[in-house]
Amino acid sequence: MMKKIVSMLLALTLVFALAACGGSNEKTPEQKPDPVETTDPAEATDPVETTDPAETADPVDVNLYVLSGPTGIGAVNLRAKAEAGETLSNNYHVTMTGANDEVVAAVSKGEADIACVATNLAAALYNKTEGGVKVLAVNTLGVLSILTKGVELNTVADLKGKTIYSPGQGANPEYILRYVLQGNDLDPDQDVTIQFVGEGSELMTVWQNDPEAVIMAPQPVATALLMQNEGAAKAFDMTEEWGKISGGDSTLMMGCVIVRNAFLAEHPQAVESFLTDYAASIDAAQTDLEGTAALCEQYGIIPKAPLAMKAIPQCGLTYVAGAEMKAQLSGYLTVMFNANPKSVGGKLPADDFYYGA
Numbered sequence: 001m002m003k004k005i006v007s008m009l010l011a012l013t014l015v016f017a018l019a020a021c022g023g024s025n026e027k028t029p030e031q032k033p034d035p036v037e038t039t040d041p042a043e044a045t046d047p048v049e050t051t052d053p054a055e056t057a058d059p060v061d062v063n064l065y066v067l068s069g070p071t072g073i074g075a076v077n078l079r080a081k082a083e084a085g086e087t088l089s090n091n092y093h094v095t096m097t098g099a100n101d102e103v104v105a106a107v108s109k110g111e112a113d114i115a116c117v118a119t120n121l122a123a124a125l126y127n128k129t130e131g132g133v134k135v136l137a138v139n140t141l142g143v144l145s146i147l148t149k150g151v152e153l154n155t156v157a158d159l160k161g162k163t164i165y166s167p168g169q170g171a172n173p174e175y176i177l178r179y180v181l182q183g184n185d186l187d188p189d190q191d192v193t194i195q196f197v198g199e200g201s202e203l204m205t206v207w208q209n210d211p212e213a214v215i216m217a218p219q220p221v222a223t224a225l226l227m228q229n230e231g232a233a234k235a236f237d238m239t240e241e242w243g244k245i246s247g248g249d250s251t252l253m254m255g256c257v258i259v260r261n262a263f264l265a266e267h268p269q270a271v272e273s274f275l276t277d278y279a280a281s282i283d284a285a286q287t288d289l290e291g292t293a294a295l296c297e298q299y300g301i302i303p304k305a306p307l308a309m310k311a312i313p314q315c316g317l318t319y320v321a322g323a324e325m326k327a328q329l330s331g332y333l334t335v336m337f338n339a340n341p342k343s344v345g346g347k348l349p350a351d352d353f354y355y356g357a
Helices: 002-019 075-085 100-108 117-130 172-183 200-207 222-228 239-248 261-266 268-287 290-297 305-315 322-341
Strands: 060-067 090-097 114-118 133-141 144-149 164-166 195-196 213-217 232-235 252-261 317-321
Touching: 060 100, 060 268, 075 090, 075 268, 075 290, 090 100, 090 268, 100 114, 100 117, 100 239, 114 117, 117 133, 117 322, 133 261, 133 268, 133 322, 144 164, 144 172, 144 222, 144 239, 164 172, 164 232, 164 268, 172 195, 172 213, 172 239, 172 322, 200 213, 200 322, 213 222, 213 239, 222 232, 232 239, 252 322, 261 268, 268 317, 290 305, 317 322
Parallel strands: 060 090, 060 114, 164 195, 164 213
Antiparallel strands: 114 252, 133 252, 133 317, 144 213, 144 232
């Protein structure tokens, strides 16, 4: 049973690693009562209560696209509330997909108003649409871990001479791995052997064929590997290792939420309401682990709730916006650009890419 769960999980979540891949909100004018005529202030009637304009505005339909994997975890509580009719400001229509191309197409065609995507994909979409999107907030930090089985590693430098199996050749995982190795005085092309895998299922047989191999895996795949292999351990968290090297100039930020500028211009208050709802959804994912894990299983993000409960705390869920987001994310995208300009769409986004910064 566990192997079936893990196989399903790997197929679902590797997409994330490889990525790194209606209505109106015009408010009804406030209806004021006719002045009350009195002959003496003391005889005046009590003020007539009026309706808050925010309460009379028609809910806005928001088409929200979410990539399956860690970027989707932060949205499950919002989706559940939307389906229960418990969101007052907006009507959310959630589409979940494992295909980056589908999200790119939906944003480009105006079918997606807001989308949760990999940060480098957000930058690429900004360039593809000629500045037609903004990043609203970062929702996921790094989700990559270095795993070993029976091999002791004290520092990243101890990886010298090792074979590292990793997904994501030519994508974020490769660039992140190279950055961390170089930051520890290792030449990725000389001091280690990087063996890239194309399918998640290939990671499951690595230790059978090479017991001393090192694996770099995304969440929740990493958690599944640790659960299935006795003696396996997490040697390094790549988010922490990135931070040691960057010295605060950047943070490993792999997931974010973007908005089409046309939708933002037409419905600015709806976007603000979304951010409030979304921040609450992420907070619920961090504080209500059991409930969020059940929703992950319900929506097909992680096959089984028990596995989700172990994986979610390792998925780097966060909510970073405004100036802090710009400072940290721009630094991360700069590293990606220096590694390969194509990873961010050919050039770094301009300042107008960062909402509220």
